[in-house]
Amino acid sequence: FKDQIEKIVNPFHKLQVINGNCEVVAKTDELREFGKRFGYFMGGALRGELVDILKEPLEKSGIIYYSHNMTNIKQDKDGVTISFDNEKQQKTVRVDMVIGADGIRSTVVKQIFPQTAPPIYIKKNIFYGMIDNIDEQTSINPI
Structure with a gap:
């Protein structure tokens, strides 16, 4: 799975938390440092793409109901x-x-x-x- 997952995951470099008045209440640029410091990034993928990758071998084996x-x-x-x-x-x-x-x-x-x-x-x-x-x-x- 690793090679398929790496193709769809996008690293998070920045984070902002915005309240109901569209005011920034928290933010950080430190996420980009994860890769350098720990050897991996926090990241995200579109749910549908991730589900497709994870379910493919299960569907082929006929064990999804x-x-x-x-x-x-x-x-x-x-x-x-x-x-x-x-x-x-x-x-x-x-x-x-x-x-x-x-x-x-x-x-x-x-x-x-x-x-x-x-x-x-x-x-x-x-x-x-x-x-x-x-x-x-x-x-x-x-x-």
């Missing part, structure tokens, strides 16, 4: 048994590991950790973007 309604999950020392109930069939599968990529109101989380509180909206948003040739394009209020 899309559009399945999980009704039960049981783990023992040898693995995990998952029960599905779909429109026309019920199915049970035995696996080594479960990755519940089923969203913020995860059925998998509810089955494994039933005491988990439901998510709440905290009125915070994170916006990010990538700009090609940032030095050429940021003449007014540069980052």
Whole structure:
């Protein structure tokens, strides 16, 4: 995966935190020093590109279950048994590991950790973007 991931990850060089009035409340240029100091950078990738890379070998092996309604999950020392109930069939599968990529109101989380509180909206948003040739394009209020 490493070579594929390196092609899509963009290093973070700067960070700004802006409040609701568009005022900068925190910023740092130190992120660019990570590579020099630690041998790696903090970085980010577009989620869709990362998901495509990670799921490709799993799809080829046929072990991803899309559009399945999980009704039960049981783990023992040898693995995990998952029960599905779909429109026309019920199915049970035995696996080594479960990755519940089923969203913020995860059925998998509810089955494994039933005491988990439901998510709440905290009125915070994170916006990010990538700009090609940032030095050429940021003449007014540069980052």
